[in-house]
Amino acid sequence: MHYRFQILMNDYTLCPSDWGMTGECATFYRIYYVCGGKAWFRQGEEEVQLKKGWLYILPVMQSYSLRHDVKDPLEVLWFHVELDLSMGRDFTAVEICEGEDLYYLLKSIQVIQRDPASFEDVNRLFDIFLKRLEQRLTLYRTGSRRMNRVLSYIDEHIADDPEIQELAACAGMERSYFTRRFKEIFKMCPRQFVYTRKMSVGAKALLEGATVSEAAEKCGYSDEKAFTRAFKRYMEVTPGEYKKRRACTEP
Template sequence: MNHEFTLLQSDYTVCSKDWGMTDENALFYRMYYIYGGEAYLKKGDQKIRLEPGYFYILPLMKPYSLWHVQEDPLQVLWFHIQIKMDFYIDLGIVKIIENTPMYFVLQSLRSFMGNARYYTETEQLFDIFLTLLGEELPLQKTDHPVMKSVLDYIDSHISNHITVCDLAAYAGMERSYFSRKFKAAFQMSPNQYLYAARLNQAAIALAKGATVSEACRIADYADEKSFSRAFRSYMDIPPSIYRKSHIVQP
């Protein structure tokens, strides 16, 4: 694989009448390929119609709203992606030209949607798509070596009860100064990143067959009720249903 990412959820959907969100602050990237419908994105003072044939990368930890016209619902191939945080983008829009490699990869991805048995193939195809996307859309990466090493430290210690103070000590910085540097590099606070990293690890474990109780411990929550509430807020789906939708039955 050429890219460090986790495919948290993906599907092809004709959205329900009540679809939409207001002032969303997602801790993962929503990526949409639009097939049809009349839908809109509002970010700050910017209002954009989501056009068929375009691929959208929605911003991380920056509020935006989404809605559609109920009489003409959004038809979308969508991905929830957690990517190594030295990748970030504010808002990405790419026109997908028919009969090009990007177009054919997206059509192939759609053919695998909804079948957990092909999760590995879906990941491999999406890795190819990210490589092609990078040729069309400049992807920003932090050039701060200390902050990059902090991300590696979090990845290798996420199962421990690490705190912002631990991260600051690892970086050799005072806590408040470290928090400012981290936010400047990654557009989110270290606490927000830790929150997202723990729930991402729980989602990965659930997809591999862990119980909700086991995922709760991985995410470092004291009880399943608070974990389930946080997971549903983060992923828009309860952990028990997320687990069932990703386990391949024999």
């Protein structure tokens, strides 16, 4: 099966001493492959130490915190990814044993991801990685034709800022019922989903050379400052910073 995805950001990092998050609530998938160091994930009263050689998928649309030992900092291959599927939105841990396909795929990405000419190769390997991961986790798309039609409508009209009533009409449902069904399937409300798609479109436009103003227009923002605020809230960096950071690792 082929999965639609967009790697928003990725890198191999030895985290600085001030690294950490408190009350993080991401609308995209954070995927961490731990290569060394000591770090802890905390959600509510539960705290889990992140282990070397394990892959972690952090919660989506849920609050959590991360910290590490400054004397033994976290060393990690990480991805911020948008997917057109539900991979489970709770904290997930998968042991990656040396010698298995997932191990070699991650190590290959780690080696090539800093090469400016490797962006397409990283995407190709990540696509294979998702297919292999499917054998270990429950990966699925919605089987609802109506909701798939809505997803296509959102992508086609993202610059027009589609309203919930439009989406409900596209699905052939009453508005309140549509909103309830959408949230049941995608674990977020329609407006949150549209927001994530806007940021994805804006990020892609920036990577393809668009100015901040052009990227804002492509995803339906008439005000460049409003787009910048929304983008920073989502990506944790401004559009300009995002372009500079990705220019170091992408063509």
